[in-house]
Amino acid sequence: MKFFVWNKVLPFSEIKMSANSTLEHILEEILEVLKPKQEDLATRAQVINELRRVVESVPSLRGAAVESFGSFVSNLFTKWGDVDISINLTEGGYISHVEYDHKIKLLGELKKHLTSRWQMVRLIPAKVPILKCESSHNIFSCDISIDILIGxxxxxxxxxxxxxxxxxxxxxxxxxxxxxxxxxxxxxxxxxxxxxxxxxxxxxxxxxxxxxxxxxxxxxxxxxxxxxxxxxxxxxxxxxxxxxxxxxxxxxxxxx
Incomplete structure (x- = not known):
C-alpha cells in the first residue's frame, strides 16, 4: 500500500514510521513540561520541613512524625502536583489506632496553627479526614491526614x-x-x-x-x-x- 505525500509516493511502512517518530517527539516534549526539576523537589522538601516545625508547636501533636506519601514519594508527580502528607502517631514503635472524631480534632488544632502561615486552609471531614491547604510558596497544595501508613x-x-x-x-x-x-x-x-x-x-x-x-x-x-x-x-x-x-x-x- 502506498500514499501520496506532497509530490512523492511513499510506502505505508515509511508513513507509519514517520508518524511514530512524530508522536514520540511530541510525547517527549510533553514529558519535558510535566517532569519536575530539581528545584521542584527542593521546594517540596522545604514545605514538608516547614510543616514538621508547625506540628511540633502543636501540643497534642508533639512528637508525631510528619511523612510524605503518594506521587511525591513514588516519583510519579508532575511539577505542579500536590503533596500528600501523613502525621503519624505511634506508640512504642507500633502503629496507633486513631478514632475518626479524634482525627478531626487533631486536624482542627493543626488548622489553627497553619492559618496564620499558609493559605486556603480548610478541613474536609471526608471518610478519611483531610486538611487541605496551599503551601507558603503558593505553587502547589498539600493534603494533610492522620496515620496513613498503608498509603x-x-x-x-x-x-x-x-x-x-x-x-x-x-x-x-x-x-x-x-x-x-x-x-x-x-x-x-x-x-x-x-x-x-x-x-x-x-x-x-x-x-x-x-x-x-x-x-x-x-x-x-x-x-x-x-x-x-x-x-x-x-x-x-x-x-x-x-x-x-x-x-x-x-x-x-x-x-x-
Missing amino acids: QIKSKLLLWISEIDGRFRDMVLLVKEWAKAHEINDATTMSGTFNSYSLTLLVIFHFQICEPTIFPPLKDIYAGTVADNLHGLRTERNIAEACAANIRRFRQDKSR
Missing part, C-alpha cells in the same frame, strides 16, 4: 516497581495528564472517575501484558498483604527487603 508503603512499592523499567514513570505521567485533560481523574466527584492510584494500576497492568513482559505479577514482587503485615514501623524494612530481592530476581531472569 506510605504503597507509594514506596510504586517507587520500587518503577525501578524495573524507566518507561513506567513516563507512561504514568502521560496517562495522568491525559486523564486530567479529559476530566476523568477525580474519584471524589459525583461522576466517580479514576484517582491517580487507579490510573497507575492500569499502567502496571499494561506493562504486565506486553510482549515481552515488562512487569511481573505484583504477587511476585510482594506475596503478602501490606494491610495485614504492616503492624510495626520496623516491618517496613522487611517489606522493602522482600520487594528488592524479588525485583532483583525478576531482572536477572529477564537478562538471561
Whole structure:
C-alpha cells in the first residue's frame, strides 16, 4: 500500500514510521513540561520541613512524625502536583489506632496553627479526614491526614516497581495528564472517575501484558498483604527487603 505525500509516493511502512517518530517527539516534549526539576523537589522538601516545625508547636501533636506519601514519594508527580502528607502517631514503635472524631480534632488544632502561615486552609471531614491547604510558596497544595501508613508503603512499592523499567514513570505521567485533560481523574466527584492510584494500576497492568513482559505479577514482587503485615514501623524494612530481592530476581531472569 502506498500514499501520496506532497509530490512523492511513499510506502505505508515509511508513513507509519514517520508518524511514530512524530508522536514520540511530541510525547517527549510533553514529558519535558510535566517532569519536575530539581528545584521542584527542593521546594517540596522545604514545605514538608516547614510543616514538621508547625506540628511540633502543636501540643497534642508533639512528637508525631510528619511523612510524605503518594506521587511525591513514588516519583510519579508532575511539577505542579500536590503533596500528600501523613502525621503519624505511634506508640512504642507500633502503629496507633486513631478514632475518626479524634482525627478531626487533631486536624482542627493543626488548622489553627497553619492559618496564620499558609493559605486556603480548610478541613474536609471526608471518610478519611483531610486538611487541605496551599503551601507558603503558593505553587502547589498539600493534603494533610492522620496515620496513613498503608498509603506510605504503597507509594514506596510504586517507587520500587518503577525501578524495573524507566518507561513506567513516563507512561504514568502521560496517562495522568491525559486523564486530567479529559476530566476523568477525580474519584471524589459525583461522576466517580479514576484517582491517580487507579490510573497507575492500569499502567502496571499494561506493562504486565506486553510482549515481552515488562512487569511481573505484583504477587511476585510482594506475596503478602501490606494491610495485614504492616503492624510495626520496623516491618517496613522487611517489606522493602522482600520487594528488592524479588525485583532483583525478576531482572536477572529477564537478562538471561
